[in-house]
């Protein structure tokens with residue numbers, strides 16, 4: 001029995017059919033593991049950041065003479081202001097943690113391959129927006145690390161050919177990071193999350209076109225797809241509970257462990273901190289920047305280290321489904337990549353020594369080598385796997401794929417829902 | 419899940435691994451009212467002449483529960499909402515020390531090592547073989563040894579000074595994070611609630627999924 005209001009709306013707007021098609025009855029593979037919870041969690045943290053951010057913005061002042069004090073006002077005098085701020089600052093770390101796990105899941109299961117390339121690329125765009133948002137947000141408290149981090153990073157744009165110096169001034173709105181920089185970073189820090197929301201919508205429309213991948217990597221027959229509600233709503237909420245417990249441990253008991261002590265000192269352009277470090281989520285890329293001795297090379301390497309993920313759909317030449325699960329060589333590469341990231345993160349964190357610079361260089365070369373070698377390794381691995389014989393499920397898939405070859409070209413894709 | 423825990427452990431541990439920390443004396447912070455109040459007393463006598471605590475007002479001290487009479491002694495005829503500004507003007511400070519002594523409101527959070535750093539710094543003064551005053555933690559510091567640590571040779575006197583430094587650090591830690599106690603209290607409730615909620619969600623999840631077979 002539908003209420004009259006809903007009926008009235010449905011005659012004018014596809015409300016019920018949308019809810020049915022995209023929420024309640026959306027067909028979802030029943031074998032999704034808990035690694036598939038992280039997309040929902042990322043969406044949740046996004047909402048959390050916007051909600052806490054808007055309330056912070058009601059008390060925050062974007063002015064070099066006032067912003068440090070306004071943060072202290074939030075922390076000390078605003079009712080539950082400390083909670084808002086710690087939720088927001090911890091939320092930024094939580095966001096990156098969730099996104100990195102979400103990306104690692106995609107890499108492990110090879111979900112970036114056809115027909116999900118657009119999901120992977122919109123995700124890459126979202127990662128860039130998230131990095132920009134967090135970088136600009138970090139300037140707002142106007143502490144020492146805020147100021148010097150922004151100075152170091154905006155300075156990298158000097159590497160732009162021909163008019164590098166002008167670009168730096170244009171970005172900062174002044175010769176040095178100052179009031180103009182702070183106000184524009186605040187404006188953009190307010191804007192970008194809404195662009196992220198738009199990007200997430202595109203990401204989801206693409207998802208609902210190609211449907212979720214699943215750990216087997218093999219298309220499931222209709223009987224193995226179950227409606228999203230109630231099965232995955234409850235599973236997502238259970239995962240959310242676990243996430244919130246970890247998140248709240250940090251918010252209530254360890255919020256300062258995620259903040260640099262130096263950021264509790266007001267920005268002072270006359271005094272450089274002994275050791276400038278970015279937030280933990282930028283450390284691997286920062287290590288790559290520092291591993292290349294020359295500025296332009298370092299900037300290019302750092303930019304490439306983030307953007308290189310976009311090429312994954314082309315670099316991975318293997319058509320063996322199921323990602324790393326059925327692909328021993330790729331699996332080894334995946335784990336080595338994770339270890340390499342952690343090594344780079346550590347190298348980025350510690351003050352540079354001869355030894356750490358050496359390790360950073362090796363880890364950087366290894367990082368890029370993995371991407372460069374992937375086409376050859378994945379091709380060889382596929383041939384080897386086919387020669388050795390694949391697991392029976394995979395055999396079935398290959399057979400059905402061969403049948404698909406006879407279909408019209410636009411229907412002929414691995415992973416298509418039949 | 420294993421990786422998640424690993425990453426969490428990695429980032430917590432790496433954030434505490436400061437280079438200077440090895441030589442710091444780690445202290446167990448006392449956060450109870452008497453310790454904080456003793457610390458405030460010591461600080462008002464020994465440090466307030468040079469250092470401000472601009473984010474703390476006398477009213478904050480009263481609200482925290484400190485003795486009203488003591489607070490009114492400290493503030494003299496200033497209004498209750500006055501911040502704890504120092505009595506040293508910036509010019510005089512630069513003339514005498516070459517630097518304006520830093521505001522102490524956030525000092526317990528603004529150094530690698532936090533309260534342990536401040537404590538080790540305060541008790542880190544000693545007499546060098548050349549007869550000068552040195553500091554183990556911050557060798558080039560321009561702050562004179564205000565507590566007289568370097569001159570104290572008698573173990574009893576040293577212990578007294580250490581206790582005093584510990585109290586001062588208790589006060590500074592409170593000043594840097596006045597809502598910490600409230601935060602922890604609320605945290606226990608929130609996490610307790612989440613544990614119950616998550617356990618229930620787990621049960622409901624299993625129930626719903628068991629319909630599938």
Ligand code: HEM
Nearest residue numbers: 049050053054056057060085089092134137138140141193
């Ligand atoms: C994509 C989501 C977002 C991320 C990743 C993010 C990240 C950050 C970070 C890292 C900081 C510095 C935290 C600190 O050290 O204190 C910050 C501060 C801030 N953000 Fe956001 N933010 C997001 C969304 C928003 C939104 C939507 C708003 C407002 C509408 C907002 C308003 C603020 C304000 C006012 C501050 C300064 C207060 C403070 O530093 O705690 N943020 N943000």
